[in-house]
Amino acid sequence: MSTGPEGTPEKAPDLVSEQDLEKKLRDLYLRGMSAMELRNWGYAITLFQAVLKQEPRFLQCRRQLRAAAVKEKGGKKSLGTESMKAMTMQREVKKDPLAAMANVEKEILATDPYNAQGNQLLFEAAMAAEMPLTAGFALETLTEGDPENTKHWHQLGQFYFDQSEYEKAAEVYEKIRKKDPADLVAIKMSKDATAQQSMKSQNWEGASFKELMKDSGEAAKLEQVNRAAMTPEMLQEKVALLAEQYAADQNNINVVKDLADAYEQLEDFPSALSYFEWAYQLSGSDSSLERKVAELRERVNKAHLKELEVFIAENPTHPEIEELKARADGLRREQSGQFIDEARARVDRNPTDMQLRFELGERLFDAGQFREAVPELQKAKRSPSLRIRVMNMLGQCYAKMKMSDLAAQQFEEAVAELNAMDDTKKNLLYNLGLLYEEMGNKEKYLDSLKQIYAADYDYRDVAERVERSYSEA
DSSP states (O other), X not given: OOBOTTSOBOOOTTOOOGGGSOHHHHHHHHHHHHHHHTTOHHHHHHHHHHHHHHOTTOHHHHHHHHHHHHHHXXXXXXXXXXXXXXXXXXXXXXXXXXXXXXXXXXXXXXXXXXXHHHHHHHHHHHHHTTOHHHHHHHHHHHHHHSTTOHHHHHHHHHHHHHTTOHHHHHHHHHHXXXXXXXXXXXXXXXXXXXHHHHHHHTTOTTOOHHHHHTTSOHHHHHHHHHTSOOOHHHHHHHHHHXXXXXXXXXXXXXXXXXXXXXXXXXXXHHHHHHHHHHHHHHHTSOHHHHHHHHHHHHXXXXXXXXXXXXXXXXXXXXXXXXXXXXXXHHHHHHHHHHHHHHHHHHHHHOTTOHHXXXXXXXXXXXXXXXXXXXXXXXXXXXXXXXXXXXXXHHHHHHHHTTOHHHHHHHHHHHHHTOOSOOHHHHHHHHHHHHHHHHHTOHHHHHHHHHHHHTTOTTSTTHHHHHHHHHHHO
């Protein structure tokens, strides 16, 4: 929250306190609080809804309303009609966001307080009404109701970041990283949010790279700045400074790595690749740099192929179109073979590294070499941290090889080992459902998709498939 000219907190535009209410509304709210003390949840819900209909900015009342609805619901299942109601209310959001907020509270969240579609509607309506604190509360409710769903956590983290609540954003992304250590977006955003908070606390916003280097030892300040999320202009200044150091000593591996990292942050991936390749040679074959080189080479090659594919799609009558298509096909085969060769070479050097085994299996899978991928994935399955991902890919390999029973066994085994309905479990259930559909087992097909539907209405085309099954019955 921002502060006024004398350091006092400024009230957010969507924040009204109990003292700000007119007497009639304050009395209603206090009667609602009394009903809460008496555990009369239904009556409390009715009173809080009446207050919010007239004063939607009273966030504390909305929090109490949600608490009452959670208590009222207890462990009871909802009727299942809330998601359908949400679809019909979508049009109200832009037309009359305040009315939409009142309706979603009454028609959906009163009986299903953690309903994903309902809270998403509340978020959208609150943003349309310029009530960001209420919007944030809706997203917080989503994460509270489905704590293993990282999609909700990502939305909340991005919201905090966009609102310049960098400390809260960093906390959210750290929670995502604990749930999924391999989540690259969470890793990057956690660093960015932490850096932005540091810059904000030290009044670094708007400073140039050279200004950040003043009044301190260059090495220490450079280390500080490396931890900060810099603007493109600051990164360009950093590149210029490092280029001078590189010209003086091209074998200084720290300078080479810093240059490579700066170019990567600027998204100049070809330049970043060339410096990371040189750093790898200087390092005497550092494995972490080897992976970085492979990662960037793949990115650069894929970007080049993508540009060619876009040009082909946009210029179908080009006089050399067939030659261009042949070149694109050749590049795909060449890249696939190169990725597999590099992955296999890493496995040969480190045969006990199960992560490398998995990466090789993944490359072979992407190339359509399913039979060759199977033994690599079976070995990688020994790793507890990779086990679920491996079983998912093994199941897909078997499915591609028309070994449906073995595929179903892998998917079922992986699903059974996951308690929380996170993105991984939803992906497994989706693959399992489609496999059962292909096998002609409609009951198991729908059972798999209904498990997803109950937790995440928006997941892929699950809602369409499940709802269509009822109309076909």
